[in-house]
Amino acid sequence: MVVLGILALAALAGWLYLASGHGGFWRTGPGLPDGGADPPEWPDVVAVVPARDEAAVLPETLPTLLAQEYPGDFRVVLVDDGSTDGTAETAGRLATERLLIVPAAERPDGWAGKVWAMSEGVRAAGGPEFLLFTDADIAYGPGALKKLVRAATTGERDLVSQMATLRTHTAWERLIVPAFVYFFAQLYPFRRVSRDGARTAAAAGGCVLVRRAVLDRAGGLGRIRGALIDDVALGRLVKRSGGRCRLDLSRDVTSRRPYPRLADLWTMVARSAYDQLRYSPPLLAATVVALLLIYAVPPAATLAGLAALALGGGARAALAAGALAWTIMTLTYVPMLRFYGLSPLRAPALPLVALMYAAMTVDSARRHYTGKGTPWKGRTPAKRSPTPS
Numbered sequence: 001m002v003v004l005g006i007l008a009l010a011a012l013a014g015w016l017y018l019a020s021g022h023g024g025f026w027r028t029g030p031g032l033p034d035g036g037a038d039p040p041e042w043p044d045v046v047a048v049v050p051a052r053d054e055a056a057v058l059p060e061t062l063p064t065l066l067a068q069e070y071p072g073d074f075r076v077v078l079v080d081d082g083s084t085d086g087t088a089e090t091a092g093r094l095a096t097e098r099l100l101i102v103p104a105a106e107r108p109d110g111w112a113g114k115v116w117a118m119s120e121g122v123r124a125a126g127g128p129e130f131l132l133f134t135d136a137d138i139a140y141g142p143g144a145l146k147k148l149v150r151a152a153t154t155g156e157r158d159l160v161s162q163m164a165t166l167r168t169h170t171a172w173e174r175l176i177v178p179a180f181v182y183f184f185a186q187l188y189p190f191r192r193v194s195r196d197g198a199r200t201a202a203a204a205g206g207c208v209l210v211r212r213a214v215l216d217r218a219g220g221l222g223r224i225r226g227a228l229i230d231d232v233a234l235g236r237l238v239k240r241s242g243g244r245c246r247l248d249l250s251r252d253v254t255s256r257r258p259y260p261r262l263a264d265l266w267t268m269v270a271r272s273a274y275d276q277l278r279y280s281p282p283l284l285a286a287t288v289v290a291l292l293l294i295y296a297v298p299p300a301a302t303l304a305g306l307a308a309l310a311l312g313g314g315a316r317a318a319l320a321a322g323a324l325a326w327t328i329m330t331l332t333y334v335p336m337l338r339f340y341g342l343s344p345l346r347a348p349a350l351p352l353v354a355l356m357y358a359a360m361t362v363d364s365a366r367r368h369y370t371g372k373g374t375p376w377k378g379r380t381p382a383k384r385s386p387t388p389s
Helices: 002-021 060-066 087-093 113-125 144-152 172-188 213-216 230-240 262-270 281-310 318-341 344-371
Strands: 045-051 074-081 099-103 132-136 139-140 158-165 206-213 245-255
Touching: 002 144, 002 318, 045 060, 045 113, 045 213, 060 074, 060 087, 060 139, 074 087, 087 099, 099 281, 113 132, 113 230, 132 144, 132 213, 139 281, 144 158, 144 206, 144 245, 158 230, 172 262, 172 318, 206 213, 206 230, 213 230, 230 245, 262 344, 281 318, 281 344, 318 344
Parallel strands: 045 074, 045 132, 074 099, 158 245
Antiparallel strands: 132 206, 139 245, 158 206
8 A cells, every 4th residue: 555655746747737737738719719810821732632442532621621711712622542431432522612632642661641631732832832732531610720820820830730620420439539639738838839949849741831832942842751640740849940830729610520439530540559669669658557557546546545535544645646637637627628619527437538548549559560550541551660859
């Protein structure tokens, strides 16, 4: 019980820091403003939509992008990345004069599939002032594009990214999706991403508006050609080249991709979790230990302390530290649950979801070392060696 008490105190120290000193990662606002001053002249924007086997979702999403009211010149380039389900034909039936459909050329060695498709879209885009990289499953609310461009121009930002609201229609989605966004914000606190001079850099790949000149100055997409987590890599590329970034949660940008089964969500996380850790066994071990300490120890110490007290033992330190850490954890998760319209009563179960994420991360490494990878859209990423930090 002494060891558990020490671990509970360590977990409590961790949560005191996370809640008060980690960029307010748990806050879900304020998001992009609805109004504000318009730019003197609205810049040209080209949206680049990499699409591989997206025929089922395009009728729900592509029309919302094409219908954006925008005072400047706005075009959409959809890159058909070797689809076998009639993606290009489906897009063609939805086309307006704004849409250009281009087939991706054969992918060179060393390029991740999505990044290559993005690059092909940039090649076809011409010379707009801004590029909007967006996924085929992303739908846009009215006025969303104007808000993005206004934030970039009047706020003098070189990259503006919106974390899309994900689907929470099924029981598994409601359990895992809000925690997925919560953990992402914990890794990359949005306020730190948006703060000039802060080292934290990221973006959310479903919606990334970037200045073309800044992207070119940073070396272009070729600098991140092999990235599986292309959004974070793009955010780092822009910020580390001196660009100013902004990242927010959004209700105007929504994902229509369903994840009805646990297996679907498991694949989503396991596909890139070990890549996030740079294929490093020490980082994997440290991540699992940190997840256990921060998320598993507080409820374990609380329950063990209550049991010891019921049996007449002395475990007040473990109980107090564990219960306080669990309470702080719960309170920081409530805003994300409310953002998704879910009951705050779900918040105390966050440790169980964290243990599932730890298992997904370990499984991601297992798939890597067994050479299986995690197939995505019919492709399996090549096995990689650890990358230095």
